[in-house]
Amino acid sequence: MGKGSCYCGKVSFTYEGEPLNKKYSNSSTQxxxxxxxxxxxxxxxxxxxxxxxSKNFSVxxxxxxxxxxxxxxRTVT
Numbered sequence: 001m002g003k004g005s006c007y008c009g010k011v012s013f014t015y016e017g018e019p020l021n022k023k024y025s026n027s028s029t030q031x032x033x034x035x036x037x038x039x040x041x042x043x044x045x046x047x048x049x050x051x052x053x054s055k056n057f058s059v060x061x062x063x064x065x066x067x068x069x070x071x072x073x074r075t076v077t
Contacts, residue, residue: 002052011061019050035071 005012019029031049038047067077 006063011059011063013057013059015052015057017053017056019052037068037070037076 001014001016003012003014029051031051032046033049034046039045041047065077067075070076
């Protein structure tokens, strides 16, 4: 089981199971991102991420919605 939370602990998450298997030839169960948004969020030169099934993912608390334009010009929510 994986788990995490925001710094204050008001919002947390848990997940069970392995990352999703590849469904398409260009998809992955892991991602490393170097965009400036991920650098700011992670406090590092990049962020590391895994893709898990929504049925095995649970959020406790009420996260706020935040949207911004990414370096690509797309909206990230």
